[in-house]
Amino acid sequence: MLMSYYQNKQEEWDEKTCDKMSKKWIKDSFGTKTPKPGMIPFLQNGRIKYNGGCVRGEPEEWYDGEEFFLPKLTKNFEWIYVPTWYFRIVKKNNKKIKE
DSSP: OOOOEEEOOOOBOOHHHHHHHHHOOOBOTTSOBOSSTTBOOGGGSEEEEEEEEEEETTTTEEEEEEEEOOOBOOTTEEEEEETTTEEEEEEOOOOOOOO
């Protein structure tokens, strides 16, 4: 059976939002603080399947679940993958590398 997922629009973060989110500390559901600032909750990216489905969009339609995408960042920030913690946003190092 083919699953249908509603695709949410990808957000675009400006410089101010990127800077704010890169410094933000979040806690998981047990109250444990993340090891570094800039971590994002899982629900901001990925695919969620709902028992019984959901109704989304214009015009409203039924879907098995919905899909979220990482926000687009400005050129001064980037996403870094952190194993077991998902992604974090960091400011790019603008120093030139000596070769």
